[in-house]
Amino acid sequence: MPSRSSARLAALTVAAVCSAASAAQMVVVPTPAHADSVRIHDIQGTTRISPLAAQQVADVPGVVTATRTYGSSKGFWIQDPTPDDDPATSEGVFVFTSSTPKVAVGDSVKVTGTVSEYVPGGASSGNQSVTEVTKPTITTVSTGNEVPAPAVIDEDAVPDEYAPTGDTAAAGSVNGLTLDPSAYALDYYESLEGMNVQVADTRVVTATDPYSELWVTVKPWEHRNRRGGTVYGSYDSQNTGRLQIQSLGPTADFPKANVGDTLEGTTTGPLDFNQFGGYTLVASKLGTLQSGGLERETTQKQSRGELAVATYNVENLDPSDATFDQHAAAIVNNLQSPDIVSLEEIQDNNGAKDDGTVDASETVKKLIDAIVAAGGPQYDWRSINPVNDQDGGEPGGNIRQVFLFNPERVSFVDRAGGDSTTAVGVTKVHGKAQLTASPGRIDPTNAAWKSSRKPLAGEFVFRGKTVFVIANHLNSKGGDQGLTAQYQPPVRSSEIQRHAQATEVNAFVKNILDVQKNANVIALGDMNDFEFSETAKILEGDGELWSAIKSLPRSERYTYDYQGNEQVLDQILISSAIRRGCDFAYDSVHINSEFNDQISDHDPQILRFRP
Template identity: 25%
Template sequence: MKKLFALAVFAAALFTVGQSSVFAQKELAISAIQGDGIASAYERQQVKTSGVVTARRRDGFFLQTPDGKDDKNPKTSEGIYVFTKDAPSADAAIGSLISITGQVQEFRPRAANGATLPITEISMFADRDKIQILEKSVPLPKPVEITAADFKDNSLTELEKYEGMRVIVPQLFVVAPTGGRVNNIENTTESNGSFFGVVKGMDKPFRGAGYDIFSYVFLSKSEKESFQKEHPGIKLFDGNPERLRIESLGLDGGTPIDVAAGTTLKDLTGVMHYSYNTYTILTDAGARPAVAGYESTVVKLPAATDRQFAVAGMNLENFFDDVDDPGIKEDIVKTDALKARMNKISLTVRDRMQMPDVIGVVEAENLAVLKRLAEKINSDAVTAGKPDPKYAAFLEEGNDGRGIDNGFLVKTSRVKAVEVKQYGKDEKFASPGSSSDIYLNDRPPLLLRASVADPKTGEPFAFTVIVNHLKSFLGYNDPKRQDAVRLKKRLQAEFLAKLVETRQKADPNERIILLGDFNAYQFSDGIVDVVGTIKGTPAAKDAVLNPSDDLVNPDLVNLVDLITEKQRYSYNFDGNGQVLDHMIVTANLVPYVSGFGFARVNADFPESFRSDASRPERYSDHDAAIGYFSLDAKKTTK
């Protein structure tokens, strides 16, 4: 890593050679240019090298040393990317042995937080550099096998030694499905061909507790010392370097590979690249991997018994209607597309979730579209020969600029809705960079007081549900916006904590369930401990950049902490499973908890499933959380 940090102060004079002499200079091997560190010792210098063209893409090509000509050093890469800006010359044909000149660059690809490792590449300039064909139809170098042993050091740079080289993963286990670009108006998607996997046999990666290591490793020495002194309790999340990002459309001629999580692909072959803080394999266009197996993550959830009630949280993801509402920048969905979305959600609620008694929903445009959804579910249930659940919709408009709101679907065939009330709509705060106070709660918490009748006694079992949709991570690590975003997330968490504490103090017997999309993990990320603050267990002052006081007593319980670690995810981001959708309950409700889990219907499935109205998968990008509560408290033993 020392070489990486040296880049910040390293400067070298540009050295250019006239076109007449570009092939007169001494040639360097690709491995010599790459070196055994992150950055090349020849950065910004003009070089000459040769190799076999192994792959092409829209703005360059990959070059690799022929087999038998390598330097026998396992720490140096024998491949390199040659950047041409425009489509590369026909002289750089796959299988041709060529000699080139160009300038060595350390290119930093896109990353979610702006901090990323560089890619060593050679930039060719049309008015200066040329390609010389040495031989055609040369066999491509044999791909290097990627195994679990390559990740034993848990290093961010472990695969640097393969950068630009042909590689093969004998068995790749897909941990996050193929993504795509969603057209919400049409309810269609265009596959982006990208997914994530690990070497078969390795564990599924999860977002761990702590500060993202990519926000730390690029700090200067003095910045690190200051960081550690001010926040000695902050732990680092290692980023899960065992993740492999797969791009099936990354090379010329590629076709999308659409796969679900749980799929095993055999002999996945391509070129090792780097993007979005992840080593990335650009798959060979002509060598599509075979599917060697599939382990479904779907578990059919049970229906609540007559002595239970089920409560769920669903992120409907941009659930807009087909009506143009003035003053709102919403998507005006085509009628057929809306019908398809409603059919997918209805299938999920009826078949995958077994019609929970209360569903807290987020990202619904208005009460009218939520009522249409309720009517659709009710009608479909009757058509399928099931009892009419008589779902009723409740929603209050909030402050969101796109018009998405929180609401409820209440199964009135069994549940009595006593009160629905919104909190904090008019709450404002002074946001850094804003000339006036802004709304704290874009989607204010919506509270439902309800009851279920005991079938034996007829007595009502009262409970309260609060549905939440807190500030997203957008701008969380953007230097221009992060102060405002982080403050808002902290204040939202504190507002919710105070709301619950006020109710607990007013009525210690009130049984409260908080659910929804909290846009935060079950642990501190080292920046803001949103969930810990809401629970009454905030991170220590020295263990988080934006600490909160303990505002809740007695503490709340997050039901996700009660399930197996392998099931603790409701969303996949960059190949990491993570929980954003929580169900947090007051301590007095814990004895009544009889189960909790996630309806595996979205996070593990490719975006290509979204347009298929006949199947429930991918109506959203979040899995639904569902909790089961008994009418009878568990007996405790002394």
């Protein structure tokens, strides 16, 4: 995820738009358009880009509905109390002052300035732009006026279709398309840009984050699951009721919500668009938080004859963190002390300090000690240190995958030869598959793994049966265009590398199965992609593997919660020898993703089976 800052992250982009795509060009019209011909709905127009972009306008009337006095995005919103009859034209607009505005809510003003199109995150982000008036001169006509009544956003107002297909002649941009707010959700929200809006009695679908933001849904039954979230199950069926909520007031007062909680009553404020979530209700009035009573889950304990294998992304864990006891309690209590745990995002011994340190023994030992203190087993562990600063993640952190295993229940087959740059292979010994090195890394010098984590392969034995486990942390989704991008459908550029990585993992699994058709093989970890994605299909191949989270009902398939969408990023894929026995159980153990006090942004996954 990109760095979060309250500052404006890109300069104002003033679009003199001759095409549907965003442009960054300033044109000054010497003679301003006057208020007798220009009102806010004329500035907003019927497309996402103002027909007056880069032009000067004079004496545009409106009533101040809200002021923003924090960060570098200071200014205020005005709304025309006399709207036109075109539902495609917004009646509100943001006036960017750059310093604390000298107007108050209820002031009737006239604004002279330049119409601009500001792209949060910059043009390279692919984001939609926000129509603004910049370099303003403000005249206060009167004070204490009634603020225009908010437009009500609810399930009846928001269309079920998400967005129109972008114009192919404009690289897929929707900027030049005429808004159809009765047909498309994104068009509907755009038609309210800058206006005073309201939601009522909305359910929280992404918990409050560290930046005092949360997500609600205005469609109570849209892909709802039993824990109160909204599940993301397809590229073709977007959840249109999602809306981000921020506050104009002090963030210290912002509610600490979990998924399934409710903002009771009305939440009211201007509709904005930002880099980190798109359309956002910036609340001048927040509803009252009502707890839904969500509790963290606990999985079932494995039986004596079951092997329990888990994957858990512990989010950049290093010795300076204060979360070791909590992670240990989660592993011991919520995961019931699995026999094997694949950990992702274990950092080196000094975390993000970039001094050449790559060893992570202190990090792992601190976690193992905390597990013992929490009443868990004395885990042993295996890993391979990466080459310094070659595996992506936080600079200097050198994140890697680590196997924890309970030596009282399962043994690890140590076979020398594995290191950070040597590829592990597969041989045939007495008719059975065997790794040439254990632990070992899959083709670590292949271009597919450039600046990304290399899969860690290990050979385990449980009750006399060999189990091959491959720990993965594939290329992140960073760099993909957001769901509210101006390009529809959004471009998922990160898939290119992830598909190459999935191809390498599947080929390695196929090597094992070519030697031993009935081998027990597990490929697990943070795959950074959905169970229905092309990445998952490549991993599964021609039946070499199968993503076991698909054994759950669709409403229970999620490991991560992002922008109101509960989705799958972490997976455990199993070979046919495990799947065909039908003697396995899968659990996505929800202890983090739905909670505002999460210790990781991922939920752990666990598989129990009888080899």
